[in-house]
Amino acid sequence: MNVITETKYKEENINDDTLINIQEEYKKTKIQEVLNQLDKELIGLVPVKNRIKEIAALLLIDKLRMQLNLPQANPGLHMSFTGSPGTGKTTVATKMADILYLLGYIRKGHLLTVTRDDLVGQYIGHTAPKTKEVLKRAMGGVLFIDEAYYLYKPDNERDYGSEAIEILLQVMENQRNDLVVILAGYKDKMERFYQSNPGLSSRITNHVDFPDYTAEELLEIGILMLEEQQYQLTQEGKEVLLEYIKRRMNQPHFANARSIRNAIDRARMRQANRIFNSLNRVLTKKDLVSIEAEDILKSSLFMDK
Incomplete structure (x- = not known):
């Protein structure tokens, strides 16, 4: 396709008068039911709920653009949930998995919650199979890693957390269409964790901060x-x-x-x-x-x- 033909194709695409009933499309996804459940199950957390709605709206619009063969921005789905314990991070992650499944971004919709102990081994050769087994179970859904900063212990040269991070990075990049990773933990510790791991930070698109309850x-x-x-x-x-x-x-x-x-x-x-x-x-x-x-x-x- 030469430059003139390509330009004409783009103009025809943009000027296409195809009508889309956004309310009808939104209703078909049943996302609102999930958001209603979130409101019902969690007191307060208005900034968090608004952020989840914004993410859901962006993903829906990207889905509609895909149907019309418009260029895709390839929205990053990996997320960071920061806040104190007991602020609803796991509950929101479960609802986020439901939303991603309803929109077709993941094929199973399940949530797998793990910590460092599930990923990192205690001796040489133990970490890789543990991490890969967890990733295998999480495929098609959402992997929620709580207190993710414990994966990285720079003061211990014999620690195997960095090996788990490397494997995780590869999967987050190469299989991002089949797995969404949510990293969670205290805000200050997570910020230091991302500073120490720019590869992870670059793959996290959505940061959601969970405030303490009154x-x-x-x-x-x-x-x-x-x-x-x-x-x-x-x-x-x-x-x-x-x-x-x-x-x-x-x-x-x-x-x-x-x-x-x-x-x-x-x-x-x-x-x-x-x-x-x-x-x-x-x-x-x-x-x-x-x-x-x-x-x-x-x-x-x-x-x-």
Whole structure:
């Protein structure tokens, strides 16, 4: 095709009056159902939800461009999720896998979550088969590597994490049409990790930062967790749980929703013990479903009271 013919072909393509009902195309993908589930399952995280919607919109438009034989920008699908533990990174990764599958960017749609221990061996010749086995299981879906920065330990020359990274880099580049990789971890540690591994950084297109929850959002999360198990928190219990959350947020190893789930489990245990110690009276259904303030106040965080 000479220059004149090629130019005419491009002009005809661009001036094509083919009509596309974007709402109808969007509806057919069922992406909105996934986004609705995300809204329902996760409290807050508005910036994250908006970012996922933006990524979904870009992928949909690229799909429509492909159908009209327009040039493809080859959107990078590998992602980075940064934030504290318990901020919903794994849940969002699962929904992202659903979106990629619905749009046809991956053929299976499953999510495989791994850590360093799943990829890196402890002796020479052990890492490559471990990493390749994980990648084989992840093919056609999304590989979610939590605390990915632990793959790289520059202070240990006998560490085999760099071998896993090299294999990962090759697959991310050569088989990017059959595997999406999401690297996750604390923001500051991930930034240092990318600085030390420019090859990885260049392959990550979408960076999504997960903010910590507010105390009020964590209270709402706690209430939802209890309701899912058909428990109810009394009004005084809600006030005490909010105070517990504010105190816990200032303690070491705080993990957002994960810490609240642990607190809820312990409150249920104290409630069961309280009920067991009152067997000399008849119980009602309300007794069995109610979490009282005292079930939370017995936490060590309230020892000063």
